[in-house]
Amino acid sequence: MIFRKKILLYTLISSVAVIPVSAQHTMHQMVSDGAWRMVPMDMNMPMLPGLEGVVPVVSPFLPGSDIDVSSIPAAISSEIVRLAEGDTLELTVSMVRRNVANREVVMFGYNGQYPGPLIEVMKGSTATIRVKNEIQMPTTIHWHGVRLENQFDGVPGITQKSIATGEHFLYEVKVPDAGMYWYHPHVREDVQQDLGLYGNLLVRSPDSAYYGPVHREEMLIVDDLLMDDEGILPWGSEAPTHALMGRFGNVMLVNGQTEHALTVSSGEVIRFFITNVANSRTFNITFGANRTKLVASDVSRYQREQWISSVVIAPGERYVVDVQFESSGQTIIANTIQAVNHFRGEFYPHVDTLSQISVSDGREKNDLDGEFELLRENIEVISEIEQFETYFNQVPDYELETTVRVRNLPISIVISMESDTLYVPPMEWNDAMPMMNWLSTGEQVTWILREKYSGLENGDIQWEFDQGDVVKIRIFNSPDSFHPMNHPIHLHGQRFLVLNRDGNLNQNLVWKDTAILPVGSTMDLLVEMSNPGEWMFHCHISEHLQAGMSFNFTVREF
Amino acid sequence: MVTFLTLLLGLVAESDFKKVPTSSLVGENQFCRASSVPYYGFSLITTKNVPGTGQGSGKVELTFIEDSPFGVSVTDDGSYQYGLNISLDKINIRGRGELVAWVTTRDLSEIHRLGTFGENQTIQGSVDWNKFLVVITLEPDPGELTQKWRGPVVLRGMSRSGMMHTMVGHGVLQEENCFAYGYGG
Numbered sequence: 001m002i003f004r005k006k007i008l009l010y011t012l013i014s015s016v017a018v019i020p021v022s023a024q025h026t027m028h029q030m031v032s033d034g035a036w037r038m039v040p041m042d043m044n045m046p047m048l049p050g051l052e053g054v055v056p057v058v059s060p061f062l063p064g065s066d067i068d069v070s071s072i073p074a075a076i077s078s079e080i081v082r083l084a085e086g087d088t089l090e091l092t093v094s095m096v097r098r099n100v101a102n103r104e105v106v107m108f109g110y111n112g113q114y115p116g117p118l119i120e121v122m123k124g125s126t127a128t129i130r131v132k133n134e135i136q137m138p139t140t141i142h143w144h145g146v147r148l149e150n151q152f153d154g155v156p157g158i159t160q161k162s163i164a165t166g167e168h169f170l171y172e173v174k175v176p177d178a179g180m181y182w183y184h185p186h187v188r189e190d191v192q193q194d195l196g197l198y199g200n201l202l203v204r205s206p207d208s209a210y211y212g213p214v215h216r217e218e219m220l221i222v223d224d225l226l227m228d229d230e231g232i233l234p235w236g237s238e239a240p241t242h243a244l245m246g247r248f249g250n251v252m253l254v255n256g257q258t259e260h261a262l263t264v265s266s267g268e269v270i271r272f273f274i275t276n277v278a279n280s281r282t283f284n285i286t287f288g289a290n291r292t293k294l295v296a297s298d299v300s301r302y303q304r305e306q307w308i309s310s311v312v313i314a315p316g317e318r319y320v321v322d323v324q325f326e327s328s329g330q331t332i333i334a335n336t337i338q339a340v341n342h343f344r345g346e347f348y349p350h351v352d353t354l355s356q357i358s359v360s361d362g363r364e365k366n367d368l369d370g371e372f373e374l375l376r377e378n379i380e381v382i383s384e385i386e387q388f389e390t391y392f393n394q395v396p397d398y399e400l401e402t403t404v405r406v407r408n409l410p411i412s413i414v415i416s417m418e419s420d421t422l423y424v425p426p427m428e429w430n431d432a433m434p435m436m437n438w439l440s441t442g443e444q445v446t447w448i449l450r451e452k453y454s455g456l457e458n459g460d461i462q463w464e465f466d467q468g469d470v471v472k473i474r475i476f477n478s479p480d481s482f483h484p485m486n487h488p489i490h491l492h493g494q495r496f497l498v499l500n501r502d503g504n505l506n507q508n509l510v511w512k513d514t515a516i517l518p519v520g521s522t523m524d525l526l527v528e529m530s531n532p533g534e535w536m537f538h539c540h541i542s543e544h545l546q547a548g549m550s551f552n553f554t555v556r557e558f
Numbered sequence: 559m560v561t562f563l564t565l566l567l568g569l570v571a572e573s574d575f576k577k578v579p580t581s582s583l584v585g586e587n588q589f590c591r592a593s594s595v596p597y598y599g600f601s602l603i604t605t606k607n608v609p610g611t612g613q614g615s616g617k618v619e620l621t622f623i624e625d626s627p628f629g630v631s632v633t634d635d636g637s638y639q640y641g642l643n644i645s646l647d648k649i650n651i652r653g654r655g656e657l658v659a660w661v662t663t664r665d666l667s668e669i670h671r672l673g674t675f676g677e678n679q680t681i682q683g684s685v686d687w688n689k690f691l692v693v694i695t696l697e698p699d700p701g702e703l704t705q706k707w708r709g710p711v712v713l714r715g716m717s718r719s720g721m722m723h724t725m726v727g728h729g730v731l732q733e734e735n736c737f738a739y740g741y742g743g
Contacts, residue, residue, distance in 0.1 A: 005639045286634050336634060
């Protein structure tokens with residue numbers, strides 16, 4: 001443990017604006033000597049008594065810190081790559097130079113792009129991607145949500161050896177389901193994904209009426225990045241920092257940009273494919289006063305389209321929404337939340353602008369008003385799910401609960417946490433305790449998935465199924481722990497339905513691969529074990545995953 | 559809590575039992591009973607101000623509303639949307655009126671009427687505030703749609719989120735100067 005000077009307890013806001021270092025820590029008498037820099041904080045906060053300048057117990061990591069930044073190629077915007085059966089995409093993982101919030105920073109990129117290329121394929125086809133690793137860390141690519149052949153799932157130590165620097169790996173990604181998917185590393189996601197290694201995989205249906213008509217489509221990859229006026233805050237080298245709550249950023253990114261903007265015509269209907277690639281942040285995305293129709297999620301369309309006022313999207317999830325921009329003028333796409341100020345014990349409204357939308361006076365000529373008003377019932381989805389109804393009322397095959405264990409955290413943090421957890425919100429929309437969160441590392445925090453009856457935890461859990469089994473899994477997010485928190489639960493290689501939450505039957509089902517579990521809640525997943533192999537089951541908050549919150553299950557070929 | 563009680567008692571003192579015309583229950587919330595999230599439930603505590611209710615109690619169970627397609631129900635301003643299942647126990651008002659449930663903001667600046675309890679002394683409603691109070695009053699004329707209660711408060715309780723309070727001046731921060739952070743004075 002390295003001691004410096006005084007340290008803070010909490011901060012108020014994860015702000016869009018990058019807070020100058022000089023304004024962050026003057027009153028706190030913090031010093032930014034050495035490689036660690038203190039996380040951005042609100043200055044109107046008291047010191048936590050009894051602690052003197054603690055920094056994380058792991059060493060800091062920033063890519064390219066020993067390289068002349070100007071020698072690194074500047075990143076370029078994402079390109080669309082349409083792959084036909086038999087085509088091969090060469091994908092190189094490398095360092096890129098980017099300007100984010102007016103800071104020149106070194107990040108990672110796929111083919112030098114941010115985000116990585118938008119790969120577009122037809123349902124049922126096989127995309128072949130040859131990955132070359134040119135970063136100084138091993139890596140892999142996980143094809144999130146795709147029910148592909150196990151050996152191409154991208155999990156090091158399970159489905160493949162990680163790709164060492166200078167080496168290649170050939171992925172053959174067969175895509176059985178239409179929808180929006182994404183790809184990212186499965187090696188230190190908290191670092192590599194945060195540094196820009198993510199991209200979308202759009203699987204088109206051969207049915208031209210798979211979705212309703214719109215004027216155009218837009219991709220919205222939402223993310224956040226933790227920065228100060230010197231650039232990106234370092235990550236933990238041996239283990240992640242921010243292990244309690246995950247690493248929230250203070251700079252919002254849409255498609256890798258801080259100033260995303262669109263120009264649309266009055267009356268125009270736009271389909272947004274939204275993907276949350278943030279390490280930890282769940283977004284509540286609003287589209288101003290514009291009517292928003294929910295169409296699809298991870299692995300399928302909904303049984304029934306429905307009107308919504310916002311999109312709650314957790315890390316790893318995808319949603320497809322159609323939005324009609326009716327009134328001319330300026331509007332925004334925003335992350336609209338009630339943030340928590342733990343210090344003052346208050347909720348407060350907070351809005352992050354994600355995209356500026358200019359709606360022109362000129363009315364869209366091709367009027368889709370009638371089609372947009374229609375809420376479609378997706379008979380194919382309804383019929384397919386009906387085949388699983390016999391399993392809806394079965395008792396759970398397995399029950400899990402989530403919890404956390406900590407050790408060797410500074411005692412003042414432990415005391416503060418224990419006295420401050422009389423109330424824990426269902427969702428952590430913002431990092432309301434950035435100092436304590438920063439100081440909690442994967443060496444001190446273990447996040448746990450625990451089997452209810454056996455008591456087995458994480459990697460000790462052994463589940464085996466036969467291909468074709470339909471399994472009900474009940475998961476309870478226990479509020480009785482040191483720091484309860486929401487968890488986006490992700491299963492590799494399979495699809496599932498969220499049958500009910502807290503005993504409430506889900507009235508509008510959709511096939512998922514990732515689902516949010518708020519604190520205190522219970523959800524029942526009905527998993528179709530359709531895909532043989534050894535697969536991961538984990539929390540998709542990157543730091544929770546790195547802090548242990550995962551296990552593997554096997555589906556035997558039948 | 560002191561402020562809360564003072565406000566409640568103040569309203570009780572101002573209330574009267576005058577009968578006024580009734581109308582339909584506009585804004586009445588109907589909510590299907592469902593399993594709750596026990597952690598966020600809370601108790602209703604008797605004021606002991608109404609005969610026959612001194613031994614009474616109640617509880618409020620919270621659910622996320624059912625029609626959300628997401629894992630958590632929030633409004634477009636990010637507030638949680640909860641279903642409320644309220645039940646009472648050992649309350650005997652002996653025909654002196656009806657018990658009415660209300661939900662209010664903590665400063666009582668907004669009050670919503672949830673409805674009148676039936677014979678089984680349960681009621682369902684909803685709320686989209688993150689911190690709130692549930693107040694049960696005895697109304698001589700429950701059909702009247704008043705903006706706030708007129709009868710005496712029988713029971714009241716605060717959402718669990720009310721436990722989230724300022725840390726200044728107590729606990730590990732007890733030595734901090736409250737005035738420096740906008741408290742006191």
